[in-house]
Amino acid sequence: MSAGPHRGEESGITGEAIRDSNLEDLVACPSCDLLHRRRVLAEGEAARCARCGTVIETRKRGAVDAVILSSVAMAVLLVLALWAPFLSLSGAGVTQRMSLVDAGLALGDGALVPLSLLLIGLTVALPFLRALLHLWALLPPRLGFAALPGAPAAFRAAMNLRPWAMAEIFMIGVAVSVVKLAGLASVEAGPAIYALAGVVVVLAYENALLCRETVWRMVLGEETPEPETPTSDTPPATRETPA
Amino acid sequence: MSAARKDRLVQTDHPDGMTAREAGLAACTECGRLHRLGAETCSRCGARIRDQEVSLQPVWALLITGILAYIPANTWPMLITRTFGRAEPSTIIGGAIDLLSHGSYFVAAVVLVASVVIPIAKFVAIGWLAYAIRSGRVAGQHGRHRLHTVVEFIGRWSMIDVFVVAVLAALVQLGFLARIEPGPAAAPFALSVIFTMLAAQWLDARAIWQAAPAPEAGPAPSTGPAPKA
Incomplete structure (x- = not known):
């Protein structure tokens, strides 16, 4: 483990100073709680924790737009995934076509109800709900209107629901099911499978771009501080902004 | 710093290598805003401040x-x-x-x-x-x-x-x-x-x-x- 060069001796802030300073100038690592002095990022920069390396804040052009657009895409794809045929199974002279809604309804008897609720809930309902919550919290402020009531709570809920939206895991489950059925019947993929595959891709895109701090600023209608004009000591080769 | 700039990652410098907790602060787990220890709800996003x-x-x-x-x-x-x-x-x-x-x-x-x-x-x-x-x-x-x-x-x-x-x-x-x-x-x-x-x-x-x-x-x-x- 190399000695970290980022002790920040130059800052020399004492505990006293911290307690008296403006807390908005400081930021704690969400993973390990180490205090850092906040600093305005330039386009394309990411701030990492000096101790554990967690990304604290990023600044990417259009990060909020990306979340809004992928939420719209996700909602459309999920509606498709819900009602379009999902898999069709033919064997012994019978063909069965199934959509996720059918799956939910077909599992109507007794013990299967919780299972079908879990299936629809984790694969479709939760991702759909997250998309709606994102739009509720982000769309009005992005378009220049006042935030809707409950916007912070909506965005909080969307963030907390993230691990429970399991479309991608469901896709793997489908693949395993198809292999298991190989001996019994022939299985064909329907359009809903492709819609769900799209959901997985959109989700990954959104996760890659989502910066909590940036989005919170949009939700709460706070200004994103502009970086000062790049200082002359920055090597020009590493600057992204075109002249 | 210029080496860090090259891959466009910045390590924020940190005062004294102190955690928020040691400094008598608590970060909101939802939006990240820092508060003095003892605050119950986040003044920024309204979440409950969770004690670590x-x-x-x-x-x-x-x-x-x-x-x-x-x-x-x-x-x-x-x-x-x-x-x-x-x-x-x-x-x-x-x-x-x-x-x-x-x-x-x-x-x-x-x-x-x-x-x-x-x-x-x-x-x-x-x-x-x-x-x-x-x-x-x-x-x-x-x-x-x-x-x-x-x-x-x-x-x-x-x-x-x-x-x-x-x-x-x-x-x-x-x-x-x-x-x-x-x-x-x-x-x-x-x-x-x-x-x-x-x-x-x-x-x-x-x-x-x-x-x-x-x-x-x-x-x-x-x-x-x-x-x-």
Whole structure:
């Protein structure tokens, strides 16, 4: 483990100073709680924790737009995934076509109800709900209107629901099911499978771009501080902004 | 700094290598805004400020429930296949062995990893992390922090087998010729995954670092800013 060069001796802030300073100038690592002095990022920069390396804040052009657009895409794809045929199974002279809604309804008897609720809930309902919550919290402020009531709570809920939206895991489950059925019947993929595959891709895109701090600023209608004009000591080769 | 600039990553400099907690502050777990210790709700986003020194009891309770649920999940049948009126129950491991015997080695491996290796590794990992926090272990935070991230990321993937059961049961309803029903193990298995996911979430990553020395020769906690308002 190399000695970290980022002790920040130059800052020399004492505990006293911290307690008296403006807390908005400081930021704690969400993973390990180490205090850092906040600093305005330039386009394309990411701030990492000096101790554990967690990304604290990023600044990417259009990060909020990306979340809004992928939420719209996700909602459309999920509606498709819900009602379009999902898999069709033919064997012994019978063909069965199934959509996720059918799956939910077909599992109507007794013990299967919780299972079908879990299936629809984790694969479709939760991702759909997250998309709606994102739009509720982000769309009005992005378009220049006042935030809707409950916007912070909506965005909080969307963030907390993230691990429970399991479309991608469901896709793997489908693949395993198809292999298991190989001996019994022939299985064909329907359009809903492709819609769900799209959901997985959109989700990954959104996760890659989502910066909590940036989005919170949009939700709460706070200004994103502009970086000062790049200082002359920055090597020009590493600057992204075109002249 | 210019080396850090090249890959467009910036390490913010940190004053004295002190945690927010040591400085008498608490960060909102939802939006990140810092508050003086003792604040109850976040002045920025309205969330409740969660104390990182939350007791480990819920973690242990959720973990033990997850482990207990995992036992019937493996001993009871997960799937019941009825062909021509003959019922054939199979457990999770039995299903994987079936796949092996049909030559689907890769899929069998996926099922085994998702349903057996990951859950058991997760039980051990969460137990170890909670134990290390409780006993205030000083070394190895980096490794344990990574372990925590991995556990949170990978735990969800155990759900694969539950989805397999649901899809098969919904799809295979070919009258009396063939019918697949979920077995009694499906519910405890799903619950086991859910409980351990909750246990991992409850375990606050910041607690892993509480006993850590500040990077390099930062001030020892005792000489740090002890006074609390």
